[in-house]
Amino acid sequence: MKSALIARPDILALKPYQAGEQVSGAIRLNANEAPIAAWDDANPASLNRYPEARPFTLQNRLSALFAVAPEHLLVTRGSSEAIDVLIRSFCHAYRDAVITAPPTFEMYRVYAEIQGVEMIEVPLDDKSDFSLDPEGLLKACTERTKLIFLCSPNNPTGSLVKEADVRDIAGSRRGKSIVVIDEAYVEFSGNASLSRLVGDFDNLVVLRTLSKAHGLAGARCGVAIACADLIGVMGRVLPPYTFPTPVVDTVMAALEDDRIARSTAAIAEIVSERQRVSAALRTLGAVDKVWPSAANFILVRFRNLVATTAFLQAKNILIRDFSSYPMLDNCARITIGTRAENDALLQALATSEEQSP
DSSP: OTGGGGSOHHHHTOOOOOOOOOOTTSOOOSSOOOSSOSSOOOOSSOTTSOOOSSOHHHHHHHHHHTTSOGGGEEEESHHHHHHHHHHHHHOOTTTOEEEEOSSOOTHHHHHHHHHTOEEEEOOOBGGGTSBOOHHHHHHHOOTTEEEEEEESSOTTTOOOOOHHHHHHHHHHTTTTOEEEEEOTTGGGTTOOOGGGGTTTOTTEEEEEESSSTTSOGGGOOEEEEOOHHHHHHHHHHSOSSOSOHHHHHHHHHHTSHHHHHHHHHHHHHHHHHHHHHHHHHTTOTTEEEEOOOSSSEEEEEESSHHHHHHHHHHTTOOOEEOTTSTTOTTEEEEEOOOHHHHHHHHHHHHHHHHHOO
C-alpha cells in the first residue's frame, strides 16, 4: 500500500461513481436505460443496455493471456488511456513532475502537458543505440517526481530497457515514484514481459496492448498491470462503461485459441521480415543508418529524408517522419508490413536511387 499513497490525496479520498447494479435476468429499472432497442438489433446483448461497468469477463480473459491475477489488471481503451489515468491519479497540476527518456512516445508529454505537469527529460544515449542512462535518470529525480515512463521496446528507436535497470530504478524510487514500463511492442522482442516483477515492486506498472501483436488497433484495448492497490487507485479515475458491448464481443472472439495461434504466427513473420528489410535497407545508398530494433518497426536515417518521403508518397507509400525529434535528424520510422508491402518499399527506394543524379 505504501506506493499507492503516492497518489494525489484528493484521488485517494475520492468516492468513486457507483453504477447501477447489474444482475442477470433481473428487470432493470435502475440505470435509466431504454427498455427496448429503437432499431432492429441483432446483437444478443442488446445495445439499449449499458455494458458492464467494468468488463469483468474480458478482464478475466486478459489476465489469463498476460499471466497475471485479475485483481492486478485494469482494462483500458488502449494503453494510451492508462497513461492519462496514471498522470491524473498521481500528479498535481503545476506541482508534480514526470520523467521520460526521449526520443520516445509523444503521448507521455501530451498527457503531462494537459494535466499541467512538469516534464523532466533524460535523453537516451544515441551513441550506443539509444540505451537508457539509469544513473542520470535517478539523479534527475526530485521529491516532486511522481511518475517515470520507460518504453521497452522504445517507440520510435526500437531499443530495450534492461531488466536490471528497471529493478534498480523501481527499487531506488520505492515509496517515491511510480515506474511505468510501456510494453506495447514486447511480443516482437523475444523477451518476457516485466509484468512478472509487479509482485516484487509495489511501485511498478506495466502497460500492455492488443493493438500491435494481436492486430486489434481498431478495438482500442489495453491493460495496466500492477499491484492491487495501484489498480484500485487507477480504477477510481477511470469512468464506468468505458468498453462498448460490441468491442468486448469482438475482442473476446479475437482471443480464442485459434486466433491466438494466428497472432503468434504473424509475430514470427513480422520478426523475420524485420530482419530481412533491415538488411536490405543497409545496402541502399539513400540510407545512412539502420538501428537494431526489437519492435515491429525500424528506425532509419536517410541521407535526404525530405526527398525520400516525397518520392515514396508519389508511389503511395507512407513512412513516419521523426526528423523533428531530438537526435533524429533525417530519421523515419518504418513499420514492417506484409512481405508484398515491404518489397514495394524496397523496390521504390532502389528506384529512387536509380533516378537520383
